[in-house]
Amino acid sequence: MLKKIEEALAAYCRRTGRAFERPEVVMFDMDGILFDSMPLHCVAWKNVCDEYGIQASRDEFYATEGRTGASTIDMLCRRQFGRAATEEEVKEIYARKCELFKQLGEPPLIAGARDVIDAVLAGGSVCVLVTGSGQRSVLDRLDREYPGAFAPEMRVTAFDVKRGKPDPEPYLIGMEKGGAQPWTAIGIDNAPLGVESSSKSGAFTIGVRTGPLEEGSLLASGADIEINSMTECAKIVSQLLLI
Numbered sequence: 001m002l003k004k005i006e007e008a009l010a011a012y013c014r015r016t017g018r019a020f021e022r023p024e025v026v027m028f029d030m031d032g033i034l035f036d037s038m039p040l041h042c043v044a045w046k047n048v049c050d051e052y053g054i055q056a057s058r059d060e061f062y063a064t065e066g067r068t069g070a071s072t073i074d075m076l077c078r079r080q081f082g083r084a085a086t087e088e089e090v091k092e093i094y095a096r097k098c099e100l101f102k103q104l105g106e107p108p109l110i111a112g113a114r115d116v117i118d119a120v121l122a123g124g125s126v127c128v129l130v131t132g133s134g135q136r137s138v139l140d141r142l143d144r145e146y147p148g149a150f151a152p153e154m155r156v157t158a159f160d161v162k163r164g165k166p167d168p169e170p171y172l173i174g175m176e177k178g179g180a181q182p183w184t185a186i187g188i189d190n191a192p193l194g195v196e197s198s199s200k201s202g203a204f205t206i207g208v209r210t211g212p213l214e215e216g217s218l219l220a221s222g223a224d225i226e227i228n229s230m231t232e233c234a235k236i237v238s239q240l241l242l243i
């Protein structure tokens with residue numbers, strides 16, 4: 001086994017107080033893990049902010065990635081207007097953001113993501129989706145682009161959670177759906193808030209830097225191992241399935 005993985009497993013054991021066992025469930029974030037959609041999301045968020053008179057920079061949305069749309073809109077309203085977002089604002093702004101996102105075209109797939117899924121399925125384990133997204137246009141593409149990977153009952157989306165990432169709730173629901181304990185579950189996420197959520201859930205957490213994050217930022221958010229691509233992730237997951 002690669003030294004990097006051995007070290008990560010030792011760190012996991014220190015962090016959680018028990019050894020990681022063969023993974024029964026592998027949980028995938030969606031944006032930035034399955035689809036290279038973050039650049040488009042950032043443009044859509046910036047554009048909707050411009051329309052509603054909210055000051056924001058395009059890149060700041062990489063930092064809020066993983067939050068539900070409602071939580072992001074509430075944060076923006078508090079910052080700009082000094083008050084919480086109303087329910088109507090959340091509905092309207094999120095619907096408009098989704099519309100603007102859709103107009104930007106379909107995001108490409110992340111290279112290597114299918115290899116990770118295939119490794120999981122070949123190992124007899126289960127793939128679970130754990131996303132903060134409620135973007136129907138992307139969720140509806142899952143069956144087309146990743147056929148056979150995520151059964152309908154194995155999906156956690158913005159519609160299933162109360163608190164959302166960085167709270168551990170979404171990943172805890174994910175392992176419950178897959179019937180796994182934290183020490184038999186892997187979480188794969190590209191965003192600091194998503195990594196924090198997975199790490200707090202007790203899952204072995206792989207942080208994949210597919211966006212413009214500084215090296216080490218996912219380790220700092222609680223990842224047990226930080227890598228640069230889903231191609232590398234496929235090798236690591238294959239090794240972990242041999243435990």
Ligand code: MG
Pocket residue numbers: 029030031032033065066189190191194
């Ligand atoms: Mg993501």
